[in-house]
Amino acid sequence: GTARNFAIHFSMVSSSAAATGARVLIIGAGITGSMIARLLREMAPAGSVEVHVWDKARGAGGRMSVRRSEEGGVTDTGAQYLTEADGIDAFQRAIYAQLAEDQVITPMTAIVRGTRAADGGGKSWVAPKGMSSVSKSFLTKSGAHVSFSRQVKGLRLGPSGSGEGGRRAWEVDVAGDEAQECSPFDAVVLTMPLPQVLALAGDVLPAIRAVPGLEERLASVQYSVRYVLSLFFHRDDDTARATLAKQGWDCRYVSKEEDPNVVFLSNCPAKRGVAAAEPPAVLVHSSVPFALARRNVPPDDAGVKGELIASVNKLLPDLPPPAEVRMMRWGLSQVRYPVEGETGAV
Numbered sequence: 001g002t003a004r005n006f007a008i009h010f011s012m013v014s015s016s017a018a019a020t021g022a023r024v025l026i027i028g029a030g031i032t033g034s035m036i037a038r039l040l041r042e043m044a045p046a047g048s049v050e051v052h053v054w055d056k057a058r059g060a061g062g063r064m065s066v067r068r069s070e071e072g073g074v075t076d077t078g079a080q081y082l083t084e085a086d087g088i089d090a091f092q093r094a095i096y097a098q099l100a101e102d103q104v105i106t107p108m109t110a111i112v113r114g115t116r117a118a119d120g121g122g123k124s125w126v127a128p129k130g131m132s133s134v135s136k137s138f139l140t141k142s143g144a145h146v147s148f149s150r151q152v153k154g155l156r157l158g159p160s161g162s163g164e165g166g167r168r169a170w171e172v173d174v175a176g177d178e179a180q181e182c183s184p185f186d187a188v189v190l191t192m193p194l195p196q197v198l199a200l201a202g203d204v205l206p207a208i209r210a211v212p213g214l215e216e217r218l219a220s221v222q223y224s225v226r227y228v229l230s231l232f233f234h235r236d237d238d239t240a241r242a243t244l245a246k247q248g249w250d251c252r253y254v255s256k257e258e259d260p261n262v263v264f265l266s267n268c269p270a271k272r273g274v275a276a277a278e279p280p281a282v283l284v285h286s287s288v289p290f291a292l293a294r295r296n297v298p299p300d301d302a303g304v305k306g307e308l309i310a311s312v313n314k315l316l317p318d319l320p321p322p323a324e325v326r327m328m329r330w331g332l333s334q335v336r337y338p339v340e341g342e343t344g345a346v
Contacts, residue, residue, distance in 0.1 A: 021048060023183070025172065026144070027152050028191035029055035030062020031079075034135040036189055037142035051144040052185070056151035056175075060139055061132030062191075063333070069232035069324050073281040075268045076131045077228045077328060080251065080283070081108050084122030096125065104129075104137045110271040114253030126272045151175040154201030158184050173201060193332040194221045217339050223332040225291040226263075229284035229308050231322040240280040243318045244270065254315065256287065261311040263287040282319070284312055291329065299329035 024040065026033045037051050057065070063078035082105065084096065099105045108124040127133045139146055154173035169184030190197050190204075198205065198218060208215050233240040250270040254262050264285035269278040286308060294304050305327045312319070 022186035023050045024187045025185040026053045026189045029053050029060040031064050031135050033191040034138035037144040038138040041142045053144045053146045054150045055148050058148050060135040064131040066130035066132050067230045067326055071235050071279045073232040073279040074130050075230040075281050075283040079131050080266055082125045086121055104133050110250035112251045113249035128272050128274055155204050156202040194218050221339055222337040224288045224334045224336050225295050226288055226330050226333045227286035227291050228328050230326045231282040232324040233280040234323045235279040239320045244280055259311045259315055261290045
């Protein structure tokens with residue numbers, strides 16, 4: 001959703017918290033969770049809200065995460081760049097301006113072959129240190145207490161009086177032996193994909209079912225699936241560097257006529273404007289049909305990896321073998337069909 005949606009929605013949370021000194025838990029340290037944490041910090045009076053952000057991953061970013069090689073190569077595994085939506089307003093523009101002032105993002109000068117209608121016609125930005133740096137910047141400015149490798153399994157409403165102001169607080173069940181560390185929270189914001197929300201144990205599903213038709217609306221949301229291949233080369237691999245430089249593009253959207261398995265290629269260092277400082281690295285996104293047809297095989301299946309490498313070799317026949325290949329699967333990638341009638345938060 002848009003930053004304005006978050007601002008309007010969570011100003012109500014922060015106004016209530018200002019009077020009660022509430023503890024707020026945000027589950028998910030991706031772009032959504034980190035942005036909400038920052039907005040809560042900006043809206044609430046100093047010291048009136050204690051914000052915690054938890055994520056099951058080892059670092060921030062969510063679907064804007066990065067992969068790194070031993071020699072310092074970097075690939076953006078999810079979102080590749082930010083594009084200002086058509087009709088951007090002053091509130092949203094100020095967020096981009098602050099990120100640019102902090103040198104988290106810079107104007108995108110990369111050459112893109114092919115088009116993607118969803119990008120819109122606005123200005124595009126890249127993150128020189130990788131897309132996860134956007135979430136990290138928001139978290140730093142939020143002053144939130146951030147914990148990684150902490151997976152929430154369920155949420156339960158405690159007894160009356162367990163929260164501030166006599167309200168019922170949320171008690172959190174986490175994987176492993178961390179339950180004793182989880183004090184009650186007065187508000188919990190869920191920013192994970194909806195199938196994970198609906199799978200939470202405890203009182204989340206009963207609360208959703210208390211709103212007529214909400215469970216059905218949430219369950220109707222559909223996500224795409226795709227594989228991600230990161231090809232890392234040695235820093236001194238001049239052949240790889242020269243091969244990529246002569247392509248005439250830094251990012252390439254691949255049509256299904258060119259190859260049915262691959263939909264996107266990125267010369268990642270060149271895309272981010274740091275080609276001279278980093279080892280060569282290529283990011284590959286599979287097509288959704290390719291991933292859907294293989295969604296029941298292990299996410300690190302060697303056969304799938306081989307098929308994608310064969311497609312890369314067809315598209316880039318002069319590219320030498322990489323020093324390191326890493327593959328992952330986004331089981332819940334981009335939202336294909338959102339909650340009808342909602343534009344960011346429910």
